[in-house]
Amino acid sequence: xxxxRRIKVKGLATPxxxxxxxxxxxxxxxxxxxxxxxxxxxxxxxxxxxxxxFAPPHIVGVVxxxxxxxxxxxxxxxxxxxxxxxxxxxxxxxxWRGRYHENYxxxxxxxxxxxxxxxxxxxxxxxxxxxxxxxxxxxRPDLQxxxxxxxTAPKFVLVDTIDIWIETQREKLSEVMRRSDLLVVNDSEAxxxxxxxxxxxxxxxxxxxxxxxxxxxxxxxxAVLFHEEGLFTLPAFPxxxxxxxxxxxxxxxxxxxxxxxxxxxxxxxxxxxxxxxGTAVASLTVEAFSTDxxxxxxxxxxxxxxxxxxxxxxx
Amino acid sequence: xxxxRRIKVKGLATPxxxxxxxxxxxxxxxxxxxxxxxxxxxxxxxxxxxxxxFAPPHIVGVVxxxxxxxxxxxxxxxxxxxxxxxxxxxxxxxxWRGRYHENYxxxxxxxxxxxxxxxxxxxxxxxxxxxxxxxxxxxRPDLQxxxxxxxTAPKFVLVDTIDIWIETQREKLSEVMRRSDLLVVNDSEAxxxxxxxxxxxxxxxxxxxxxxxxxxxxxxxxAVLFHEEGLFTLPAFPxxxxxxxxxxxxxxxxxxxxxxxxxxxxxxxxxxxxxxxGTAVASLTVEAFSTDxxxxxxxxxxxxxxxxxxxxxxx
Numbered sequence: 001x002x003x004x005r006r007i008k009v010k011g012l013a014t015p016x017x018x019x020x021x022x023x024x025x026x027x028x029x030x031x032x033x034x035x036x037x038x039x040x041x042x043x044x045x046x047x048x049x050x051x052x053x054f055a056p057p058h059i060v061g062v063v064x065x066x067x068x069x070x071x072x073x074x075x076x077x078x079x080x081x082x083x084x085x086x087x088x089x090x091x092x093x094x095x096w097r098g099r100y101h102e103n104y105x106x107x108x109x110x111x112x113x114x115x116x117x118x119x120x121x122x123x124x125x126x127x128x129x130x131x132x133x134x135x136x137x138x139x140r141p142d143l144q145x146x147x148x149x150x151x152t153a154p155k156f157v158l159v160d161t162i163d164i165w166i167e168t169q170r171e172k173l174s175e176v177m178r179r180s181d182l183l184v185v186n187d188s189e190a191x192x193x194x195x196x197x198x199x200x201x202x203x204x205x206x207x208x209x210x211x212x213x214x215x216x217x218x219x220x221x222x223a224v225l226f227h228e229e230g231l232f233t234l235p236a237f238p239x240x241x242x243x244x245x246x247x248x249x250x251x252x253x254x255x256x257x258x259x260x261x262x263x264x265x266x267x268x269x270x271x272x273x274x275x276x277x278g279t280a281v282a283s284l285t286v287e288a289f290s291t292d293x294x295x296x297x298x299x300x301x302x303x304x305x306x307x308x309x310x311x312x313x314x315x
Numbered sequence: 316x317x318x319x320r321r322i323k324v325k326g327l328a329t330p331x332x333x334x335x336x337x338x339x340x341x342x343x344x345x346x347x348x349x350x351x352x353x354x355x356x357x358x359x360x361x362x363x364x365x366x367x368x369f370a371p372p373h374i375v376g377v378v379x380x381x382x383x384x385x386x387x388x389x390x391x392x393x394x395x396x397x398x399x400x401x402x403x404x405x406x407x408x409x410x411w412r413g414r415y416h417e418n419y420x421x422x423x424x425x426x427x428x429x430x431x432x433x434x435x436x437x438x439x440x441x442x443x444x445x446x447x448x449x450x451x452x453x454x455r456p457d458l459q460x461x462x463x464x465x466x467t468a469p470k471f472v473l474v475d476t477i478d479i480w481i482e483t484q485r486e487k488l489s490e491v492m493r494r495s496d497l498l499v500v501n502d503s504e505a506x507x508x509x510x511x512x513x514x515x516x517x518x519x520x521x522x523x524x525x526x527x528x529x530x531x532x533x534x535x536x537x538a539v540l541f542h543e544e545g546l547f548t549l550p551a552f553p554x555x556x557x558x559x560x561x562x563x564x565x566x567x568x569x570x571x572x573x574x575x576x577x578x579x580x581x582x583x584x585x586x587x588x589x590x591x592x593g594t595a596v597a598s599l600t601v602e603a604f605s606t607d608x609x610x611x612x613x614x615x616x617x618x619x620x621x622x623x624x625x626x627x628x629x630x
Contacts, residue, residue, distance in 0.1 A: 312548050
């Protein structure tokens with residue numbers, strides 16, 4: 001397999017490996033302006049594509065008999081190792097149907113079919129178990145935990161989640177959070193986890209009771225990093241042609257982790273740089289439906305957006 | 316009169332004068348946790364107090380027979396020239412009653428008594444007419460225009476407004492905006508002015524059709540500067556003990572203009588620095604009711620918050 005183009009960052013001579021567990025899905029999405037039917041989605045798809053611009057991603061997940069060959073190719077083309085993507089012939093691929101409201105700042109889940117994910121049990125190969133950078137993408141916390149339990153040499157574990165797991169698997173989720181290095185959630189999830197609506201208070205609370213380091217995403221308002229060495233705030237990239245926000249958070253987290261795996265460092269300064277790259281990549285995701293723009297974006301475009309972000313935040 | 320303490324910034328040996336027209340009011344405020352009855356407020360009060368940390372402010376406004384001597388003293392103590400604050404013995408001071416909702420992100424005006432403002436006509440002295448830095452604080456656009464028409468040597472004019480004037484005096488407001496150097500509005504006002512809910516699009520639109528330079532405030536999410544040389548984004552200072560958001564925007568604008576008057580420059584870099592100071596000062600305003608914290612804040616506290624802001628935005 002030919003290697004896809006990657007962004008060279010200061011760090012390791014060869015980027016470390018990134019293991020991503022999460023959903024691979026067919027999304028049906030309605031926005032105020034367009035609709036997309038059964039397009040490739042899922043937290044692992046977005047995160048792996050985003051990470052692929054920095055380091056080699058390895059996906060852990062499951063798809064059903066309806067998974068299209070062209071989607072497999074789309075992922076493989078960006079150098080994503082699909083050997084951990086199980087094929088369950090007995091069912092259909094996880095499917096989600098969502099509708100975005102005016103301004104895209106709220107969405108409703110109209111239908112959710114777990115399908116093959118109901119029976120999914122992640123089994124990591126010995127090679128995968130030894131991978132240093134791990135993203136526990138949005139998926140049932142017991143599955144995140146099953147992956148965590150198989151890891152033999154984790155260097156940095158990032159965990160993401162959504163409302164439904166906070167409501168239904170709170171204890172397992174808490175264990176995952178405690179055993180991870182970085183929690184990445186959005187503001188409403190942070191509020192649900194802590195009972196605090198002030199983002200700053202919620203972030204501080206999560207650091208004390210959840211995860212050592214926390215990032216709270218605020219959509220168009222950017223993201224805040226809560227680290228023992230201090231706060232770091234970053235605006236969103238100024239997108240003027242928002243088409244589909246799905247996957248923005250997963251792209252952000254995937255690119256962030258990919259950058260760390262390429263840099264070979266996870267300190268405060270590296271995390272800040274990783275967030276800038278994550279934000280640049282997420283801004284590409286939302287400018288098209290599905291993973292289209294993300295899969296095709298050039299490294300130059302990501303680097304340019306990073307530069308622009310750094311410029312617009314410099315007092 | 317003794318000079319109040321000011322923050323020394325790189326710039327002029329002696330800060331230039333700042334002229335502020337706006338409301339001086341008695342506010343009655345209900346928040347989810349507290350209430351305040353007939354406390355000193357109004358756009359000009361907040362803006363002048365904020366500006367006073369950088370340059371000498373001169374207020375233009377009107378109060379009624381009920382205006383308290385201790386409030387006059389509160390303003391004078393910070394070196395604010397009150398010679399342009401007319402006293403209209405025939406009526407009461409402008410009064411506003413507002414209620415903040417849970418999370419403080421929405422407020423309702425429950426009562427508004429223009430009182431002496433109904434008959435107010437700003438008359439500038441020759442000295443005031445020649446002042447270089449001018450804030451047209453939130454007030455009826457025809458009054459802002461009356462001030463604008465009396466200026467003989469404006470160097471930099473900042474204009475602020477609110478929803479009601481966008482709805483009722485759109486044409487006069489447009490003229491004020493066109494003739495000013497910097498428009499400072501919040502996101503909902505920007506949306507009302509342009510019909511665009513995307514902040515970036517709204518800001519670009521305002522620059523093309525309104526004012527040369529524009530700042531859109533996003534409350535707890537910070538502010539964005541739209542300038543011909545580029546964008547600049549700044550988060551809000553991380554306040555964890557929000558008590559009363561009233562006057563935050565006026566404090567931001569007042570401190571911003573005060574800084575420019577002290578720096579003696581209004582270029583892109585100076586505007587960025589001015590926003591950092593404005594944000595630091597506004598964060599003090601919201602930590603107490605009325606102008607209490609703002610009037611008493613030390614220069615050191617403002618400088619420390621500025622430093623912290625710069626640190627937390629540095630990638």
